[in-house]
Amino acid sequence: MPRHKPQFRAGFVALIGRPNVGKSTLLNRVLGQHIAIVTPRPQTTRTRILGIVNGEQYQLAFFDTPGVHQARGALNRRMVEVALSTLKEVDAALLMIEAGTGPGGRVEIGEGTRAVIEEVARSRTPAVLGINKVDRAPRETLLPVIEAYKGLHAWTAIVPFSAATGENVEDLVATLAGIMPVSEAPLFPADQLTDQAERQLAAEYVREQVMLKTRQELPYSAAVEVEEFDESLRRETGGLVRISAIIRVERDSQKAIVIGKKGALLKEIGTAARLRLERLLGAKVYLALTVKVDDRWTEKDAAVRRLVT
Numbered sequence: 001m002p003r004h005k006p007q008f009r010a011g012f013v014a015l016i017g018r019p020n021v022g023k024s025t026l027l028n029r030v031l032g033q034h035i036a037i038v039t040p041r042p043q044t045t046r047t048r049i050l051g052i053v054n055g056e057q058y059q060l061a062f063f064d065t066p067g068v069h070q071a072r073g074a075l076n077r078r079m080v081e082v083a084l085s086t087l088k089e090v091d092a093a094l095l096m097i098e099a100g101t102g103p104g105g106r107v108e109i110g111e112g113t114r115a116v117i118e119e120v121a122r123s124r125t126p127a128v129l130g131i132n133k134v135d136r137a138p139r140e141t142l143l144p145v146i147e148a149y150k151g152l153h154a155w156t157a158i159v160p161f162s163a164a165t166g167e168n169v170e171d172l173v174a175t176l177a178g179i180m181p182v183s184e185a186p187l188f189p190a191d192q193l194t195d196q197a198e199r200q201l202a203a204e205y206v207r208e209q210v211m212l213k214t215r216q217e218l219p220y221s222a223a224v225e226v227e228e229f230d231e232s233l234r235r236e237t238g239g240l241v242r243i244s245a246i247i248r249v250e251r252d253s254q255k256a257i258v259i260g261k262k263g264a265l266l267k268e269i270g271t272a273a274r275l276r277l278e279r280l281l282g283a284k285v286y287l288a289l290t291v292k293v294d295d296r297w298t299e300k301d302a303a304v305r306r307l308v309t
């Protein structure tokens with residue numbers, strides 16, 4: 001007797017957790033493309049980013065979200081709102097934490113992490129606990145972490161993995177696919193990877209370099225707007241995409257830092273972002289950057305709505 005074909009499953013998964021646990025790294029890993037920007041700093045992701053992964057028997061639509069933190073100021077409030085509201089719109093949440101134990105092998109579960117777990121519980125969305133960064137934690141520390149988290153929520157599953165090396169990510173994807181609703185058809189066309197337009201990706205790649213190449217409060221004060229994205233020459237031989245973008249910072253002193261001595265830092269930022277863009281677009285890119293001051297924009301609701309889309 002032929003066995004029944006397994007049913008096709010499709011649905012939405014929210015990547016949720018404290019800042020810096022590796023949500024965006026995981027999104028990029030499952031997509032096989034650098035769609036969400038990643039830096040060693042917390043609060044890198046500011047908006048919700050959709051990434052679609054197709055398997056023979058499933059389609060998973062992941063929402064990468066900003067890290068949940070104690071929000072102060074308009075920008076931070078908005079970031080946390082985006083993350084938490086996503087919980088209500090998905091079929092499952094992947095609540096991500098980092099592997100590793102504290103001194104003496106103690107498992108410390110911070111208040112912030114407990115608050116995220118509470119939000120997940122309140123949303124009543126089925127949740128998988130993802131323990132990321134197992135590549136940098138000794139094996140024997142894993143079991144106590146799993147034990148400590150087991151009692152905190154009725155997890156659908158607990159999956160350790162490494163978004164950086166890819167270890168166990170296939171299992172994680174299979175676990176998530178298995179809890180998606182049965183679906184007649186995929187939710188998105190097979191060739192759709194993300195909801196991010198190329199000009200949004202261009203702005204984000206520039207912001208990523210600003211975050212990587214500056215210090216202290218500056219990374220959190222910068223927003224990037226693409227003013228021009230001209231691909232009229234793209235399809236010609238040796239085609240070129242012309243992009244001009246504005247880096248907005250909050251103070252004159254920050255503007256001077258981003259520009260650097262004789263424009264050196266701005267040039268570095270531009271070159272690194274351009275190389276990423278050329279890889280993404282498969283075309284030569286001409287990238288022009290200017291820096292402007294927009295006084296305390298991160299504290300103003302209207303400015304945040306305009307600059308963080």
Ligand SMILES: Nc1nc2c(ncn2[C@@H]2O[C@H](COP(=O)(O)OP(=O)(O)OP(=O)(O)O)[C@@H](O)[C@H]2O)c(=O)[nH]1
Nearest residue numbers: 019020021022023024025040043044045067163164
């Ligand atoms: N060793 C190790 N580092 C990782 C892993 N996953 C992510 N990282 C690093 O952790 C840092 C934060 O990664 P992100 O993907 O930006 O984290 P995030 O959760 O999206 O952070 P926010 O957007 O700020 O909420 C980066 O330096 C990553 O390279 C992992 O599996 N192993």
Ligand SMILES: [Mg+2]
Nearest residue numbers: 023024044045
């Ligand atoms: Mg992120």
